[in-house]
Amino acid sequence: MKIIDIFQRVFNRLPVYMVQFKTLVRKQGLLFTLKKVFKKIFRFVLSGGNSSKLMEIQYGEWMSNIESKYLNEESMIEDLNSLKIKPKFSVIFPVWNKSEDMLSKALDSITSQVYENWEICISDGSTEHIEETRAFLKEFQNEYEDRVKFSTIDVKGINIIENSNNALSLATGEYVVFMDCDDEISKNCLLELAKGINSNPKVEFLYSDFDKIDEKGKRFDPSFWPDWSPHTLTAQMYTTHTTCYKRSVVEELGGLVKGTEGAQDWDLVLRYVTRGNWNVIHIPKILYHWRVYPGSTALANSGAKDWAYENQRKVLERYLERRNLTGKVIEGPFEGSWRVKFDINGNPKVSIVIPTKDKIGYLSRAIESIKKHTKYSNYEIVIVNNRSEEEDTREYFEEIKKDGIKVIDFDEPFH
Numbered sequence: 064m065k066i067i068d069i070f071q072r073v074f075n076r077l078p079v080y081m082v083q084f085k086t087l088v089r090k091q092g093l094l095f096t097l098k099k100v101f102k103k104i105f106r107f108v109l110s111g112g113n114s115s116k117l118m119e120i121q122y123g124e125w126m127s128n129i130e131s132k133y134l135n136e137e138s139m140i141e142d143l144n145s146l147k148i149k150p151k152f153s154v155i156f157p158v159w160n161k162s163e164d165m166l167s168k169a170l171d172s173i174t175s176q177v178y179e180n181w182e183i184c185i186s187d188g189s190t191e192h193i194e195e196t197r198a199f200l201k202e203f204q205n206e207y208e209d210r211v212k213f214s215t216i217d218v219k220g221i222n223i224i225e226n227s228n229n230a231l232s233l234a235t236g237e238y239v240v241f242m243d244c245d246d247e248i249s250k251n252c253l254l255e256l257a258k259g260i261n262s263n264p265k266v267e268f269l270y271s272d273f274d275k276i277d278e279k280g281k282r283f284d285p286s287f288w289p290d291w292s293p294h295t296l297t298a299q300m301y302t303t304h305t306t307c308y309k310r311s312v313v314e315e316l317g318g319l320v321k322g323t324e325g326a327q328d329w330d331l332v333l334r335y336v337t338r339g340n341w342n343v344i345h346i347p348k349i350l351y352h353w354r355v356y357p358g359s360t361a362l363a364n365s366g367a368k369d370w371a372y373e374n375q376r377k378v379l380e381r382y383l384e385r386r387n388l389t390g391k392v393i394e395g396p397f398e399g400s401w402r403v404k405f406d407i408n409g410n411p412k413v414s415i416v417i418p419t420k421d422k423i424g425y426l427s428r429a430i431e432s433i434k435k436h437t438k439y440s441n442y443e444i445v446i447v448n449n450r451s452e453e454e455d456t457r458e459y460f461e462e463i464k465k466d467g468i469k470v471i472d473f474d475e476p477f478h
Contacts (some may be wrong), residue, residue, distance in 0.1 A: 086421070086453075122274075122285055130349065139177045139251055148261050151180045152253050153234035153310065157226035158187040158244045163199050165245045165354070170203060172247035172352075178254040181210070184233040188216045188226035221324050221370075228318045234310055238269075241306045241328060245354045247276060248305060252350040256307050259344040267309045267342045268335060270302040273351035282352060291343040293336045297379060297403045298395060300329040304351035308335075325371020326378045333382040372399065379403065413442040420449045420477035423459045430463065445469045449477035 132138065154173055158166065173183055185204070189196045197215060204211040212233040218225045231239065240256070242248060252271075259269050274285040288301045295301060306328060316334050323330040335341070379392045379401055390405035415433060419426045430444060448460065448470055460470045 090452075119283055122283065125285075126282070133348070134249070134251055136177075139254055142258060143177055143254060146257055146261055148264060149178075149180050149257060150238055150260055151182065151236035152178075152256065152307070153236035153239045154181060154183045155227060155230045155234065155239050155241050156183050156185045156244055157223060157230050158185060158189060158196065158200065159223065159226060160189050160191045161196075161245050163195075166196075166199065169242070169244050169247055172250070173242075174207070175250055176248075176253045177250055178257055180257075181253055182234075182236060183207070183211045184230040184239075185211065185213045186216060186226045186230035186233070187213070188218055188222040188229075190219060190222075223324050224319045224321050224327055227327065231313065231318055237310060238307050239310045239313055241308075242351075243354075245356075246304070247352040247354070249348075249350050249352065251348075252305055255346050255348055255350055256305070259346055263342070263344060265342050266344050267312045268302075268332070269305075269307040269344045269346060271305045271346040271348055271350035273304040273353055274349050275355045276352035277355050285349060287347065288345065290345045291341065293341075296329075296333060296336060297382070297401070299400045300326070300332070300375070302332055303328055304353055305346075306332075323374055323378055326374040329375060330378040330381075333378065334385075337382065337385045375399070375401065410441050413439065414445055415442060416445045416447060418447040418449055418473075418477065419451065421451045421453045421456045423453075423456050427459070430468070443467070443469065445471060448472045449475060 156169075156173075170183070173181065185200055187193075187197055187200055200213055204213040214229055214233060216222065216225050216229050227241070238256070238260070240248075240253070255271065256269055260266055270288070272285065272287045274282050276282050286301075289295060308331075312335065313331070316331065316338065319327045320330055320334075376392050383390060383392070383403065388403075388405065390403045393402050393404055395401045417426065417429060426446070433442075433444060446460070446463070446468060451457070451460075464470060
């Protein structure tokens with residue numbers, strides 16, 4: 064991006080920046096605000112106005128300022144010692160045509176866990192370099208003895224279902240954690256899962272946020288996901304990493320199903336949705352690092368594994384059938400995303416829920432866009448007020464209530 068373009072962008076947004084500046088000065092003081100402004104300018108200059116580079120810089124700051132607080136040894140040991148329940152985790156580790164280097168990195172990320180009540184259930188279904196791979200895995204098993212279980216299958220072609228189910232058959236832990244053999248988990252992964260189980264001993268399904276990691280070990284492109292939302296699962300498989308189920312639930316659901324290759328994890332969670340009586344915990348921390356390399360589906364718009372995307376469509380269509388829902392599954396805005404265009408019967412009421420904290424400029428724009436562009440008449444707008452503080456906001460709330468818009472106070476932090 065040219066310097067002139069950068070200045071043009073800044074100039075165009077100047078009115079917005081001035082409002083933000085005044086608001087921050089009023090709330091936090093001039094010194095705090097100036098520090099924040101200079102930090103933003105420094106980031107912007109350093110990134111050259113490139114949004115991807117800017118995100119990379121911001122993520123680096125997040126890892127240093129936020130993640131480091133709960134990844135330090137003292138904090139993790141303190142959390143470990145506070146656990147009343149220490150369930151056994153079986154890490155399901157199907158292997159298929161990966162180098163020893165990738166396998167070593169993945170396995171080392173498990174064996175270096177702070178939480179130690181685990182076992183690794185390895186099933187090798189490799190169709191290339193079979194002898195070398197199995198010799199390497201056997202040697203690894205011998206090093207850890209009873210904590211590593213190792214089996215093989217001989218199925219030609221794509222065999223992720225048979226391979227994963229074979230690994231599942233080895234599991235003896237109360238919970239199973241699914242992991243791809245070319246990825247890594249954070250050193251606090253199992254500890255955080257155990258903490259989740261301690262907070263709710265009846266939990267059946269836990270999932271976390273994740274990021275991506277390149278071949279040199281550089282982390283980037285974090286994905287911070289919402290809490291449990293079955294409807295969102297009809298658009299994207301957002302619970303993909305880390306995924307942890309109570310083993311008895313996976314057995315009840317029948318394990319992974321043939322014909323869902325590349326979408327088997329999505330199919331499993333949608334069958335769990337269909338079963339009902341959910342008991343789910345979302346851990347809002349990066350516990351999984353998805354490996355990116357040529358040919359990996361972690362690479363955006365890679366075109367890799369097109370057959371997997373077609374299976375995603377089939378999985379969603381089967382889900383609709385099981386739930387007796389009618390609609391059409393269509394492609395979403397990016398690779399691996401979908402949209403279910405549900406058939407509408409009658410004239411159901413639609414509730415549009417908008418969380419907010421102050422920022423009435425944004426909120427009013429959103430509301431006006433709904434009024435302007437929505438042709439469907441049977442809807443309501445519900446504003447969720449997350450601790451708004453400004454007098455202008457309170458006045459605006461009173462004004463929109465006159466138009467029939469609901470405002471609900473929710474005494475929790477915004478987002």
